[in-house]
Amino acid sequence: MAMIPTGAITTHAQTLPARTRPDEGGEPPVVVFVHGLLTDSLASYYFTLGPAFAAAGIDVVMYDLRGHGRSERPRGGYHIEAFVDDLVGLLDGLDERRPVHVVGNSFGGSIAAGLAAWHPERVATVAMIEAEPPVALWTRHMADGLSDAKRQLAREEAIGWIAAHHGAHTARLSRGASRILQTTTLAEDIPASRVIDDDLSGLTCPVLAIFGDESGLAAQVPDFEAKLPRCRTVVLPEQGHSVLVERTDETRELLLGWVREHSLAGAER
Template identity: 25%
Template sequence: MTTPTFVTVAGRPTRVRIEGDPANSPVVLLHGIGRSLEDWGPQYARMRAHHRVIALDLAGSGFSARSPEPTTLEVLARGVLETLDVLGELRPVHLMGNSLGGAVAMQVVALAPDRVTSLVLVNSAGFGAEVALPLRLLAVPLLGELAVRRTTRGSARMAELLNFADSTLVTPARIDHALAIAEQPDASTVLLETVRALATFRRISHGWRERLIAATAEHARPTLAVWGDQDRVLPAHHLNAVRRAFPHADTELFAGIGHMPQIECPEDFANRVLAFLRDVERATPLTRARSTTRGAPRRRKAAATA
């Protein structure tokens, strides 16, 4: 197992984890809002045999320092590109994002399409107005500030429970990790900035979603979108919007799975993603979109710790 380390990106410490043969094609993993690269934990061993795997804590998230600018999708996407530059990874990458990380991945395509080979969107933000109430509450002035002023063990547990259909995955280790992230000096400020750039109390804002999807479609890349049908953060019917926005995309719906299929059904997730990446590398463009739904909640043993 490779331990995360820090690199200096535009003068700020950025936390990264890198695995696999540097000669292999690169896969870049992007986490969701207020999260960290630990959200890809079960996938490192499954992907490093075939790819150079690069994961990072987005600017101001996890244990990475924030950007001096207010946090927006473009700021986060530029941070991804700057991190790849520092790491010397200038080849086009397979870009994989969960939740907010999916929207950041699409923003990277909009900013630098020549740097992206393919997209894997995992329960991605950007495809619908609905989002869980706790995130919408953060958009409310004063109420949001009160909500993030102090993260308790109970509130961290409630936030973790939103992510999984299987509540046994909300382990003491995951809660400890969430509390450690919340204690970072700019964590609450960046969380509020991000939510308020993208949403109101009522819904995820429409304007940025429309612009982002149009910009991504303009530079169409082979795309796989996957979702868990028990997602309580971003509902699974958002996958239908993916199909409308990107008719060329492959899609997969995992039954009995929540917001983080990469953790909750790690083997099925890896098999689906690695097959897609093989297809992309064998044939460009991917000639046929495939849409499937797993009919039974087949859970391989999921990772029990962060």
């Protein structure tokens, strides 16, 4: 584990080196895992995908977003461009110059898409798990969801309901989310973020998008397929938003195949 200066803040990161090296020599591919908002941290990848990717011969970078986990929590500065700048700063701090495969879960997928649009030279591919690209409609969705969460999670009876129906662990995560929302400008900053073009023309790298068929986010599939010529979409049946946790094995195999395919393609160019 390391605490790395990433511009205005310090970011907590965990790296896992590839356990095997390419047969032909050279460097292995590198994957950066970007977690979701409020109740998440790098631990979600450490206990799901990270070790398996390192075992498969891939360098792994995981980190806590600003305001989350062990990373610094400033009062303000939570526009998505700040999250993207943190990731660029992290790659610089790690002296990572290879184009990275970025895997983002939920809000992490929005960060991954922002990085690909605004810093295309840093990105080999993007994989978005139950995520939206940061377009204008996304800001409205985020405004509604964050405003409601900030109001509801401040109510003790709401936390009690979560504990009764989803368990003490989820209730603790919800309390932590409320602290972030009450002590920072996150709920106000994210809806006021910089956006990419609605036509997704800024996403020129290959994109993998994984959705659950019971999630409203799966409605994006036709739009992705029409606008992104280098896109592959996968919709998992009988699955809601919690793809990473509830369908870990399938997600791992999809992502490993994706990274291997595009790493080989890059090596052949």
